[in-house]
Amino acid sequence: MHRFLAILTLGLIAALPARVPAESLDDFIVREMPGSGAPGVAYAVVADGRVTSVGAHGVVRLGDDRKVTPDTPFLTGSISKSFTALAVMQLVEAGTIDLDARLSRYLDGFAGRPAGAVTVRQLLSHTSGFSTFQGNASHADITHGTDELARRVDRLAEVTPAHRPGQRWEYSNTNYEILGRLVEVVSGREYQSYVATDILEPIGMTHSFVADGEIHESMATGHRPWFGSERPLPDNRTHRGTAPQGGIVASATDLALYMNVMMNGEDDVLSADGKALMMRPSDEASPFYGFGWFVDPGAGRVWHSGASPGFESDATMIPAAKKGVVVLVNGGSGMGFGETSRLRNGITAMTLGLDDPGEGSRWQQKAVFIGLVLLPLLYLLSMIWAWLHRAELRAKAGASGLFSLWFPVLTTLVAAWVILSLAPRLIGSPLGTIRLFQPDVGLVLIASAVTGVLWAVLRLGVAYTGRTGAPDGRPGTPVSSRRAASEAGTGRDSR
Numbered sequence: 140m141h142r143f144l145a146i147l148t149l150g151l152i153a154a155l156p157a158r159v160p161a162e163s164l165d166d167f168i169v170r171e172m173p174g175s176g177a178p179g180v181a182y183a184v185v186a187d188g189r190v191t192s193v194g195a196h197g198v199v200r201l202g203d204d205r206k207v208t209p210d211t212p213f214l215t216g217s218i219s220k221s222f223t224a225l226a227v228m229q230l231v232e233a234g235t236i237d238l239d240a241r242l243s244r245y246l247d248g249f250a251g252r253p254a255g256a257v258t259v260r261q262l263l264s265h266t267s268g269f270s271t272f273q274g275n276a277s278h279a280d281i282t283h284g285t286d287e288l289a290r291r292v293d294r295l296a297e298v299t300p301a302h303r304p305g306q307r308w309e310y311s312n313t314n315y316e317i318l319g320r321l322v323e324v325v326s327g328r329e330y331q332s333y334v335a336t337d338i339l340e341p342i343g344m345t346h347s348f349v350a351d352g353e354i355h356e357s358m359a360t361g362h363r364p365w366f367g368s369e370r371p372l373p374d375n376r377t378h379r380g381t382a383p384q385g386g387i388v389a390s391a392t393d394l395a396l397y398m399n400v401m402m403n404g405e406d407d408v409l410s411a412d413g414k415a416l417m418m419r420p421s422d423e424a425s426p427f428y429g430f431g432w433f434v435d436p437g438a439g440r441v442w443h444s445g446a447s448p449g450f451e452s453d454a455t456m457i458p459a460a461k462k463g464v465v466v467l468v469n470g471g472s473g474m475g476f477g478e479t480s481r482l483r484n485g486i487t488a489m490t491l492g493l494d495d496p497g498e499g500s501r502w503q504q505k506a507v508f509i510g511l512v513l514l515p516l517l518y519l520l521s522m523i524w525a526w527l528h529r530a531e532l533r534a535k536a537g538a539s540g541l542f543s544l545w546f547p548v549l550t551t552l553v554a555a556w557v558i559l560s561l562a563p564r565l566i567g568s569p570l571g572t573i574r575l576f577q578p579d580v581g582l583v584l585i586a587s588a589v590t591g592v593l594w595a596v597l598r599l600g601v602a603y604t605g606r607t608g609a610p611d612g613r614p615g616t617p618v619s620s621r622r623a624a625s626e627a628g629t630g631r632d633s634r
Contacts, residue, residue: 164194164486164489164490165194165196167485167486167489168180168194168196168482168486169196171481171482171485172196172197172482174477174481175468175470175477175478175479175481175482176362176364176368176369176470176472176473176476176477176478176479177197177362177369177451177468177469177470177479177482178197178198178199178200178201178362178369178371178469178470179195179196179197179198179199179206179207179211179359179468179469179470180195180196180197180207180466180467180468180469180482180486181193181194181195181207181208181209181211181213181390181391181466181467182194182195182209182391182464182465182466182467182486182490183209183391183392183394183395183464183465184395184462184463184464184490185395185396185398185399185402185461185462185463185464186460186461186462186463187461188399188403188461189399190392190395190396190399192490193209193391193392193395194209195207195208195209195211195391197469199211199358199359199360199469200359200360200362200371200469201362201369201371202371203360207359207469209390209391209392210346210390210391210392210393211346211357211358211359211390211391212346212347212348212355212357212358212359212388212389212390213358213359213388213389213390213391213450213452213467213468213469214350214358214359214361214377214385214386214387214388214447214449214450215385215387215388215389215394215445215447215450215452215454215467216385216444216445216446216447216450216451216452217312217384217385217443217444217445217446218387218389218394218443218444218445218452218454218465219315219382219383219384219385219386219387219445220315220383220384220385220431220443221401221417221431221432221443221454222334222338222387222431223315223318223319223322223330223334223383223384223431224263224315224318224417224430224431224432225338225408225409225417225431226322226330226333226334226337226338227259227263227318227321227322227430228409228413228416228417228430229337229338229408229409230322230325230326231259231413232409232410232413235325235326236259236321236325237259238258238259238260238263239258239259239260240258240259241255241256241257241258242254242255242256242257242258242259242262242317242321243255243256245259245321245324245325246292246296246317246320246321246324248292248293248296249296252296252297253298253299253300254267254268254269254295254296254298254299254300254304254317255296256304257300257304258304258305259318259321260421260422261304261305261314262314262315262317262318262321263314263318263421263430263431264308264421264422264424264425264428264429264430265308265309265310265311265314265425265428266304266305266306266307266308266309266421266422266424266425267300267304267311267313267314268300268301268302268303268304268305268306268307268309269298269300269301269309269311269313269314270300270301270302270309270311270567271309271310271311271567271568272301272563272564272567272568272569273298273300273301273311273313274310274311274312274313274314274384275312275567275568275569275572276569276571276572277569277571277572277575283352283353283376283378283379284352284379285329285379287352287378287379287380288316288319288320288323288330288379288380288382288383289320289323290380291316291380292316292317292319292320295313295316295317298313305424306424307424308424308425308426308427308428310428312381312384312385314384315383315384315431316380316381316383316384318383319382319383319384320383322334322383330349330382330383331348331349331350331351331379331382334349334387335348335349337408338408339393341407341408342393342396342397342400342408343393343396344389344390344393344394344396344397345393346389346390346392346393347387347388347389347390347393347394348388349382349386349387349388350377350378350379350381350382350386350387350388351377351379351382352376352377352378352379353376353377354374354375354376354377355375355377355388356375358375358388359375359450359467359469360372360374360375360449360469361447361448361449361450361469361470361471362449362469362470362471363448363449363471363576363577363578364470364471364472364473364474364476364477364577364578364579364580365578365579366512366579367473367476367477368477369470369471369477370578371449372448372449385445385447390467391465391466391467394454394465394467395463395464395465398454398456398463398465399461399463401414401417401418401441401456401458402456402458402461402463403461416429416430417429417430417431417432418432418434418441418456418458419434419436420434420436429441431443439457439458439459439460440455440456440457441455441456441457441458442454442455442456446471446472446576448471448575448576449469449470449471450467450468450469450470450471451468451470451471451472451479451480451483452465452466452467452468452483453465453466453483453484453487454466455487455491457491462491463491464486464487464490464491466482466483466486466487468482468483471576471577472577473508473577473579473580474504474505474507474508474577474579474580475501475502475503475504475505475506475507475508476505476508478501478504508580508583511580511583511584511587512583514583514586514587514590514591515583515586515587515589515590518587518590518591518593518594519590519594521594522590522593522594522597525594525597525598525601526597526601529601529602532544532598532601532602533601533602533603535602536602536603540602544598544599544602545599547594547595547598548592548595548596548599550595551591551592551594551595552592552595554587554588554591555588555589555591555592558584558587558588559584559585559588562584570584570585
């Protein structure tokens with residue numbers, strides 16, 4: 140969810156002139172880490188063909204004394220897409236994949252399906268027609284089995300892209316899950332094996348691996364926002380199904396080596412021409428994305444950010460200057476509180492010698508979050524008020540009070556639909572995925588929707604239940620009539 144904000148911020152950074160930093164990089168990190176909420180951060184800088192600077196601060200897990208180092212593996216999120224694109228390009232250069240061939244040519248499950256006409260090039264450049272929302276769908280049937288990616292892609296074959304292929308650019312994880320399966324089918328090897336053998340090992344990425352469904356104690360633990368604080372994930376389990384779009388686990392030092400290979404202009408893991416093709420706009424429909432990399436030809440930058448539950452990352456290169464930096468944090472950003480973008484963008488700007496315009500005020504986001512937290516509490520207080528003032532509500536149950544009793548039911552139902560369905564679609568992330576990345580936000584969204592409807596229904600129940608149902612079993616007798624009849628009966632008995 141934070142990917143596009145990071146892209147915008149980095150674009151602003153690149154547009155400003157270089158300056159001399161007013162403080163050292165380490166001082167900046169020490170100052171910014173508490174506000175970011177990130178328990179740990181690692182970075183590495185590459186220039187002129189070598190790793191020139193590395194650094195790390197913080198711990199691998201809250202409550203654990205183990206320090207983060209430049210060799211600590213982090214889940215890199217969507218930086219992983221560049222590895223999948225590189226694997227596809229290797230197979231293109233080997234002559235086993237045609238960039239402009241239809242998907243159905245390689246994956247039988249897509250034959251005769253709506254997405255079967257999508258080309259490999261369109262998948263690489265996010266012009267396939269699959270939407271961001273489709274790509275962010277959460278999966279509850281995770282098995283961690285070796286066939287998990289195959290099973291997921293088989294299900295994707297049944298999905299109709301939201302747009303016509305080649306019509307528009309829209310970022311979607313779906314594209315790279317399919318590409319990962321394409322690598323498996325064409326190469327005859329598991330995605331994990333292919334990337335490890337043909338990319339990680341030749342580059343010398345000795346502290347990196349591909350998500351394999353196992354728990355890895357060596358890697359940093361992710362931390363997700365929880366009402367202004369951070370909570371660690373239960374364990375360091377990786378997920379095979381999302382490996383091609385977000386499952387490369389790598390250290391800062393290793394990623395610096397990787398960026399150096401991408402910028403060295405040599406034929407090694409891929410030809411120099413192939414690398415250049417990956418790092419320039421793919422076509423008119425995709426002016427700011429190549430194959431696995433965002434590109435800004437005017438500023439001469441190539442980059443990708445990453446966000447996985449509990450992790451965020453940035454990798455930025457200036458190929459003409461052969462400079463680059465990677466920043467990894469084991470904390471996910473909250474909503475206004477505990478956002479890591481200021482820390483990541485600051486390190487990027489300082490190490491590349493660029494001005495950092497800063498994040499500006501985040502009070503708007505904070506105010507929205509605080510409002511979401513308070514809303515369920517206000518509804519609960521309103522329920523208590525409704526119960527304490529039930530006599531007044533019962534008085535409204537006549538024809539003159541129908542609107543004031545029933546209108547809140549309509550408005551809260553609409554609000555619940557907006558919160559649980561419309562808003563997630565507008566931001567391109569289903570509610571289940573929001574809960575996965577920002578569990579506190581997911582909780583207050585559900586609580587706001589549910590308590591609002593409950594409040595409106597309670598008002599109705601209090602108003603109408605109190606007006607019907609006499610003790611003698613005769614329905615429809617008003618309370619005042621029952622009381623009068625009771626008093627009259629008592630008088631007759633006393634005479």
